Amino acid sequence: xxxxxxxxxxxxxxxxxxxxxxxxxxxxxxxxxxxxxxxxxxxxxxxxxxxxxxxxxxxxxxxxxxxxxxxxxxxxxxxxxxxxxxxxxxxxxxxxxxxxxxxxxxxxxxxxxxxxxxxxxxxxxxxxxxxxxxxxxxxxxxxxxxxxxxxxxxxxxxxxxxxxxxxxxxxxxxxxxxxxxxxxxxxxxxxxxxxxxxxxxxxxxxxxxxxxxxxxxxxxxxxxxxxxxxxxxxxxxxxxxxxxxxxxxxxxxxxxxxxxxxxxxxxxxxxxxxxxxxxxxxx
Ligand code: AMP
Numbered sequence: 001x002x003x004x005x006x007x008x009x010x011x012x013x014x015x016x017x018x019x020x021x022x023x024x025x026x027x028x029x030x031x032x033x034x035x036x037x038x039x040x041x042x043x044x045x046x047x048x049x050x051x052x053x054x055x056x057x058x059x060x061x062x063x064x065x066x067x068x069x070x071x072x073x074x075x076x077x078x079x080x081x082x083x084x085x086x087x088x089x090x091x092x093x094x095x096x097x098x099x100x101x102x103x104x105x106x107x108x109x110x111x112x113x114x115x116x117x118x119x120x121x122x123x124x125x126x127x128x129x130x131x132x133x134x135x136x137x138x139x140x141x142x143x144x145x146x147x148x149x150x151x152x153x154x155x156x157x158x159x160x161x162x163x164x165x166x167x168x169x170x171x172x173x174x175x176x177x178x179x180x181x182x183x184x185x186x187x188x189x190x191x192x193x194x195x196x197x198x199x200x201x202x203x204x205x206x207x208x209x210x211x212x213x214x215x216x217x218x219x220x221x222x223x224x225x226x227x228x229x230x231x232x233x234x235x236x237x238x239x240x241x242x243x244x245x246x247x248x249x250x251x252x253x254x255x256x257x258x259x260x261x262x263x264x265x266x267x268x269x270x271x272x273x274x275x276x277x278x279x280x281x282x283x
Contacts, residue, residue: 001083003090007098007140010091014052014142022049026143027087028134031055032072032190036180038085040147043177045086052141053082054091060103061129067275072193091141098136105132111161117251118266119154119277122241130155131162138163138172146172151179151187153266153279154251179278181207187278194274203271205236210265210280213245217282219259233269241268241275248281 004010017024025048027040033055044051055078062068075092082090095103109131114120120127138146146163148156160174180188182200185207192200209229216225222245230243245254248262257263263282268275 001079001087001090003079003092005092005094005097007091007093010052010089010140011142013089014140017050018142023144024048024141025051025145025147026137026141027051027053027147028137029053029055030057030071030190031078032074032193033078033081034180034188034190034192036149036151036188038081039180040149040177041082041085041087043175044145044147048145050088051086052089052091052143053087054093054137054141056091056093056098056133056137058098058129058133059095060099060105060132061126063123063126063129066273070194070273072190074193091137098133107132107135109135109162109165111158114154114158114161114251117154117253118242118244118246119268122268127155127158130158134159134162135166138166143172145175147175147177149179150176151189151278153264157251185211187276189276191274191276195271199271199274202236203276205233205238206267206269206276206278209233209243209267210278213243213265214280214282217257217263219257221256222254229265229267233267238269238271241270243267243269245282 025044027044029037041051057071059068105128109128111127115127148159156176163172163174184204186204209232212229226243230240233240245263245265247254248264254263264279265282266279268277
């Protein structure tokens with residue numbers, strides 16, 4: 001695996017690959033890698049001659065400075081995992097390398113409705129920060145295929161929208177990959193490293209709630225079903241940001257199910273200090 005710390009060096013390497021006609025797959029991450037990240041890389045490797053991954057804990061997407069400070073960092077282990085998985089290139093830039101002119105936004109990304117719901121409501125500015133870093137990464141890596149996890153459902157939609165905004169003519173294909181879970185159902189997440197063993201077991205209440213929503217979905221009003229899912233989380237000691245059911249295609253919130261609409265359930269909740277998110281397609 002080749003490790004690049006400088007954007008200009010990686011750009012040059014990518015240019016040479018493109019001249020050879022090699023398509024490039026890109027798996028951006030914030031590190032503290034787990035099997036979920038590696039599953040994205042494996043899917044990318046199956047379908048592309050070259051896979052590039054990045055590790056960058058992006059300060060501009062953290063609306064809570066404490067969350068940024070406490071974000072787990074395990075670079076040595078990450079490098080070993082990427083190497084074992086056969087990743088071709090790792091981009092590991094510094095904050096200065098990613099934001100040579102500072103971290104202040106120079107561009108506003110018009111995300112429309114997507115930025116006004118769910119994560120958009122509870123993490124103001126988060127998606128602008130995500131767009132800022134992904135835009136810069138896409139300029140450097142120039143991928144043909146981008147691999148993202150369904151675990152961050154709304155983020156996938158935001159990045160697809162970003163790609164449309166910045167490359168209306170040049171297509172970067174956005175590939176959404178399934179969420180990897182622990183055997184007990186807990187969605188793998190770098191933030192799980194901040195949970196105690198006991199909390200990791202209690203946190204399976206999120207998966208239980210999502211399953212309750214899926215198994216009990218019926219045409220009609222959804223209010224009491226959402227309440228049932230909420231009480232499972234509350235009983236486990238979660239502080240809830242949201243438990244919602246939305247249209248899977250555009251994330252408009254759905255209060256009454258017509259029996260046909262494609263739906264996704266989305267949850268964000270705090271286990272003590274640690275905020276976890278998860279989602280599940282319902283039908
Ligand atoms: P992160 O390092 O959390 O920014 O995640 C990097 C990429 O890995 C994103 O596209 C995530 O959606 C994806 N990802 C995170 N957790 C999982 C998981 N449990 N299963 C599959 N993909 C994941």
